[in-house]
Amino acid sequence: MKKIGATFKQGLLLCLLCLVLFCLYGLGVYVQFLHTLPKADLFESAYSKSVLDRQGRILSVFLNQAEQWHLKSPTPIPNKLKIAVLTYEDKRFNKHFGVDILALLRSVKNNFTQTKRTGGSTISMQVVKLYLKPKRTYSNKINEIFQALALETAYNKDEILAMYLNNAPYGGNVIGYHSASLLYFGKNSTQLTWAESALLAILPNAPGLLNLNKNPQILKNKRDLLLHKLHTLGYFDETILELSLKEPIPQGKKPIQNLAPHLSLKLIQQSTQGNITSTIDKQIQAKLESKIKAYHKKLLSLGILNLSALVVDTKSGEILSYIGSQDFLDIENFGQIDGVVALRSPGSLLKPFLYALSIDSGLIAPQSLLVDVPMFFSNFKPQNANKTFQGLITAESALQKSLNVPFVRLLQNYGYEKFFFSLQDMAGLKPSNASRYGLSLILGSKEMSMLQIARLYRGLGNYGSFGDLYATLPYEKKQEKSYITQGSAYLTLHSLKELKREGELDYHKEKMAFSWKSGTSYGRKDAWAAGCSPQYTIVVWAGNFTGKPNPNIFGVKTAGTLLFELLEELPHNNVNFTLPTSKLTYIEADKFSGYRLTEDMKALLPDNATKDATQSILFPLDSRILRTSPFYKKVFMYDGKELDSQDENFIYATPQLTLNLPLNVLTYYKLQNVNVEKHLTKQEKTLKIIYPTQNLKIIQPKDFSGQQELIIRIANLKNQNISWYLDKNLIHSSNSATLKIFLPKGTHYLSIVGKDGDIDSVRFSVEN
Incomplete structure (x- = not known):
């Protein structure tokens, strides 16, 4: 014993x-x-990367390194799915600490007494198994018990359930309930029905059943059994049960539509996150991609192969639609190139910003006259697109007609370096040498991307306040800076809204408030249209990614038409820019020239002209004072005649303000058979060398004799006989306004002498 x-x-x-x-x-x-155990999700590195729109809807999905559709849900687990999974897999999940003792004992008993084995694993234990992927041994099963306890210590119940459902197998290469919802039901997991939730609850227990050609009935029976149990437990009524039982089993995987592929690729390369939330609006993106593809088909026959577009929220700077090409899958036409970031000549798209900055500098008002005649700026002779000139034209009309010559001259007056550095700040350009571009900057010699153009026009639409564009949420809003006054921005936007272009289609202006500008690059390689409303900023580009020019490329016709087709697809675009009354005031300006007349100048006007000499115009309060008119000159009149200081009656003459048009303008009008004699004052110079200009360095190729051909141009308002002297030698005599000569390399002196004694001279050099 x-x-x-x-x-x-x-x-x-x-x-x-x-x-x-x-x-x-x-x-x-x-x-x-x-x-x-990490603080974050155990499976963070295993997830497929996905890009979501601003509301959490899938834009693009990418397979993970294991070639699996393994998406992490961006939203909490739907309540229906949570109930179905816990009912089927682990009904005491919210009560145990990682191990269900009763389930384990039942499992041990069944495994010893019955031929059919049953599992006792909790959801926490299954998470451990999914994470470690151990072999099925008793020792590993024991380890899972303690590892599940550790898991429950490190994470809360919601986190554990989310890790399970985001990483459970759902057949083939489909991992996670969110992937299964998209691929099997074609919907976001937040929209799951009871029947769909029940199906997703049973699949991880036997993912091999989802062979839709072999096991659809077995799968349906298991689903329906769970639905009956859920009904018995009181989660839904008889009607929902009947409807749920009638829902069919999915007949295969549904394709996932990838939207905004260029942006999506860019974002996943920049981020380590599984789900990246973008600022894109999926509904807008889908509509515009469809519109772009349809429009592209129309352009193919014209040899225009590529399109890009960008839509930005004007107020926030958030990108709402990003279309890098006509179709990412259009391999033949290089559809995988991202046209939104490509650098190209912007053509005339920069003119509104010189216009606005010039208003702020007091150089012009919208009503101010600019000179539009043939001009030389050293070796640069700009041409208007239609090869014609207007003589004198208001700044607003010059902008609306997109005339090159007036804006080159305006840039010269404003300062191209000053404009370049302002442009650099407004568009977020990388620092570079302004002298590389010179006056051709305003015609598009500085290549820019669509993002930079959008930043400019968004800033203009934001009443002159410029800042970054944003593509992901959330973001830290950076401080914006005003480079253009609110008043000047409004005047510019108003001018762009009133555009009337030749051949322009009906763009439904009654329904849409939009301020926009077109642009065509030199050689017809790029067609642009860019503009803004208080809601949207849109930039459109059309052309060829290869850089091949095309005579069918026109900013207005090619890109402008598409811009307004896209605009029609956007919601709530019927609000005009509000007049900033506290930032604008009415000032008195000369009615003829649109510049300021001082009180002293008005006092010198003829008595019969004083009454109607001025007009009231809107001008920014925060701008510099508008310059005085350059088109007037003070002369001295006696007995109806103009006198000079040498005249014996000069002491009796009275000062008077008279119109004094520039010589090149008078020359232009004379060539148009307009009588200019009445605009000539006594001291007016009527003979001038237009080209070459003083100290010009001419670089041009030689002919076969080693000399360079040069065409001299002069202004000869009185049509008098002219003697032409080159290097002090008489070379020609006539009343012609041009002369072709051949010059050797070196410095030369040119003089012209008129019959009435007028003279003009220039010094220039020829290089090769």
Whole structure:
């Protein structure tokens, strides 16, 4: 008897020792696993990358490194799915600490007494199994128990359930409930029905069943069994049960439509996150991509192969639609190139910004006259697109007609370096040398991207406040800076809204308030249209990614038409820019020239002209004072005649303000058979060398004799006979306004002498 008691004690001690060792072993497994657990999701590195729109809707999805559709849901688990999964997999999930003792004991009993094995794993234990992927052994099963306890220590129940459902297998290469929802039902997981939730609850338990050609009925039976159980538990009524039982099993995977592929690729390369939330509006993106593809088909026959477009929220700077090409899958026409970031000549798109800055500098008002006649700026002779000139034209009309010559001259007056540095700040350009571009800057010699153009026009639409564009949410809003006054921005936007272009289509202006500008690059390589409303900023580009020119490329016709087709697809675009009344005031300006007349100048006007000499115009309060008119000159009149200081009656003459048009303008009008004699004052110079200009360096190729051909141009208002002298030698005599000569390399002196004694001279050099 004593022997039996001693044996029992030894056995008990041995059991206690084994229990202690088991607990110590378990504690070791627990502590070791706990210390390896990251603070974030266990599976963060395994997820497929996806790009979402601003409302969390899928834009683009990319397979992970294991070639799986493995998406992490961007939203909390839907309540229906949570109920279905816990009912089917782990009904005591919210009560246990990672291990369900009752389920484990039942599993042990069934495995020893029944041929069909049953599992006792909790959802926490299954998360461990999904994470570690251990072999199926009893020792690993024991380890899972303690690892599940550690998991419950490190994470809360919602986090554990989310990790399970985001990483559970759903058949083939589909991992996670969000992937399954998209691929099997073609919908976001937030929209799952009870039937769909029940199906997703049973699949991880037997993902091999989802062979839709072999097991649809088995799958349906298991789903329906769970639906009946959910109904019995009171989660929904009889009507919902009947409707749910009638829902069919999915017949295969549905294709996932990838939208905004160029932006999506860019974002996933820049981020380590699984889900990247963009600022894109999926509905707008889908509509505009469809519109772009349809429009592209119309252009193909014209040899225009590529299109890009960008839509930005004017107020916030958030990108709402990003279309890098006509079709990402159009391999033949280089559709994978991202046209939004490509650098190209912007053509005339920069003119509104010189216009606005010039208003702020007091150089012009919208009503101010600019000179539009043939001009030389050193070696640069700009031409208007239609090869014609207007003589004198208001600044507003010059902008609306996109005339090159007046804006080159305006840039010269404003300062091309000053404009370049303002442009650099407004558009976010990288620092570069302004002298590389010179006066051709205003015609598009500085290449820019669509993003930079959008930043400019968005800033203009934001009443002159410029800042970054944003593509992802959330973002840290950076401080914006005003480079254009609110008043000047409004006047510019108003001018761009009133555009009337030749051949312009009906753009439904009654329905849409939009201020826009077109642009065509030199050689017809790029067609642009860019503009803004209080809601949207849109930039459109059409051309060829190869850089091949095309005579069918026109900013207005090619890109402008598309811009307004896109605009029609955008919601709530019927608000005009509000007049900033506190930033604008009415000033008095000369009615003829649109510049300021001082009180002293008005006092010198003829009596019959004083009454109607001025007009009231809107001008920014924060701008510099508008310059005085350059088209007037003070003369001295006596007995209806103009006198000079040498005249004996000069002491009796009275000062008077008279119109004094520039010589090149008078020359232009004379060539148009307009009588200019009445605009000539006594001291007016009527003879002038227009080209070459003083100290000009002419660089041009030689002919076969080693000399360079040069066409000299002069202004000869009185049509008098002219003697032409080159290097002090008489070379020609006539009343012609041009002369072709051949010159050797070196410095030369040119003089012209008129019959009435007028003279003009220039010094220039020829290089090769």
